[in-house]
Amino acid sequence: MNEHTEVFQRHRGAVFGVAYRMLGTASEAEDVVQETWLRWDRADRSTVDDPRAYLTRIAARASLDQLRRARARRETYVGPWLPEPLLTGPDVAEGVVDDAATAESVSVALLVVLETLSPLERAVFVLREAFGMAYGEIAETLGRSATAVRQLGHRAREHVRARQPRFDADDDVRAAVTRRFLDATMTGDIAALLAMLAPDVEFVGDSGGQVRAPKRIVRGYERVARLMVAISPDIPAGTEVEYREVNGGPAAVFVLDGAPYAVAVLEVDPETSLIARANFVGNPDKLTALAASWR
Template structure:
């Protein structure tokens, strides 16, 4: 059965809407809820009143995401341990954008950037995502947020400065990142602590997110010796149990550790000057529910 034109038009824009909502909210489930609500509003909107469907859908999605972000703020204040975004697969396959566009999209969805975006106000975050990740003109962003263009430019400048001041500087070569991930796994699984330590920058950081629902450090671990020995001990205790899968998430290589066909732990690194500068571990089961294991 052929979908009606309204449904086809919405589905055409769904990837864009989901991308905007995820970058604002940091959780796939929240993003999908927002997009579903946008669909309900779109399906009931009088067609004669919608002259530019794309602008209408972006406006509705952005406003819904801003409202939800305000609601989520109090929930995250009581979050147990460090909060990290929910991993999202970014293997574009045959739909891959060109190299320049892919680099921009990968950076805007990286864990490091999404963590920094958490410190922005909902409006600043909306402006930053629409402008920096998707290149929307200021006039269109102003319409989406019901603000003047001058106000949007001020929000954009403030958000950009804030992100630049706090965003860590990492190398973005996908091949190098994947190579270091594979070498790290080989060293950890092979019990070679010295080889593992050699891959870590002296000031490496390990950030974990369990939400209080699994065993994980609630504070950031720093320095190569502490991070290396912690990860080595984790690998040693797990032994041969479970399966490992290397795939692309949030714009870079990552590892999904599964037990009984269910995702158990997500692991990803950031690289600078040929060494691991930061490692992320997510084992909050609520954030791994949608992570594929094969």
Template sequence: MLNESATTATDVFEEHRSVLFAVAYRMLGRVADAEDVVQDAWLRWSGADHAAVREPRAFLVRITTRLAIDRLRQVQSRRESYVGPWLPEPLRTDVAAAPDTAERAVFTETVTLAVLVVLESLSPLERAVFVLREAFGYPYAEIATTLDRGEAAVRQLAGRARRHVEERKPRYEVDPDRQRDLTERFLAAAAGDDLDGLLRLLAADARLVGDSGGKAKAPLRVIESADKVGRFLFGITRTVPPGLEFTVLELNGGIALLAHQDGVPDSVLQLAVVDGKIQTVYIVRNPEKLGSLAAG
């Protein structure tokens, strides 16, 4: 039962809001979609019989997960017609604390761009099980209740999802100091017209994935090989408009560059590192995915 003190339904919801958003974002990969799901969860919570709720957090996570599954099924059809590669919406994680139920490293790994891209290929139920189990450490029995499935079925979904992610997840390094160093060297080489220096930072099979949604200039296909990636990046640095400013910050658990043009977010660039070399360059330029960074 809820404590018969001055604690209100709003106080209880606000206490768990950050966890609900964390679940919804990992399910959907979009800040706006996650916020909508959390708002819908609040509406469900505000109309619930609070006296009958023994564990508010479990109740709220259950509502949020089910709403996120429904929303994911809706947005998946829209993503099939998305123009160019699709990347998750960048999320600031330097101001988001991991919940007590998960270690920081594991919690952060499940929000990286690379992992979220892999999660896109899971079914909504597989994704829900993976998120609740791997990011938040929920027991199988509780996940089964959340999804209204048998525990044996949930264990099968978890095993299938985990194998899928492990097979497809790139083995990126997550050392923030090394990532920051490479990011700064990358920016210096690009800004200094140092093509050779830029190429030395790239792995031989480097890739560049750009997300514009057809709403800004970005490659409509993945660019592959160090030479092609380096020359593409070298080319665009020569057309950078005056007044473009870069900020180094933490997005999705890793160091990233946020470019501002006249105070408005223009693009996000993040580097995935393997064995001290840049393996993948992620660029997000779709303005609809940069709005939440306006205050950053």
């Protein structure tokens, strides 16, 4: 491996991390990684003082272009859209959660909110809040004035603050609630489900139209409990539920014949320990990256 390839590999995780936070899908993020590599391979690297910053800027521009194209595709997406789940932790998804960013910056809850930002607002938010870039550097990266970038950053922060859950239960509580919720779902115990759901709970099922799931968000604890009981007979025989860290927090992964086929990530109110939102991803196209890192 030559030197410039080694340099790229050293910072590949950061490149992927920028792209994933911008796009919410691993497949599109990998496309950005490939484009960034091609540009790096052709660049005059003798003029590059900080390879990580240089590669981050390339990845941000490529991600912005990709995000603008992706928005049109997502308008025709069947059912609710959720980010593609990724296994995280010390031994997987290197660079997605690293010393440059916290687990919260790849949480499902935050990525859902980021979908409601404009592409430019999302780019500024990710580069500033997750990667700590200065406004001047972001402005240069995006081809905008520093004043415009500050305004975009302010709007994005206010938007996220208004829409993101202000708090979530700690990981131990979320993990325990997740286990109880899945146990009750697997056994069809509606009384147990009703006892752990917040009155205004939401169920969001991302199927992409490829597996059975509601095509709209289901709201209300009685409706969600009945839904879980109704779908429990559809869980394939032989399914095992494994509890792993996904997108920086506890999650349940449904596994059949050694391969994951669905992921559940819950948002839990820390004051009541009740489930405020249940996110389920069953679209097989969104489980490719998770399956590749599964062991």
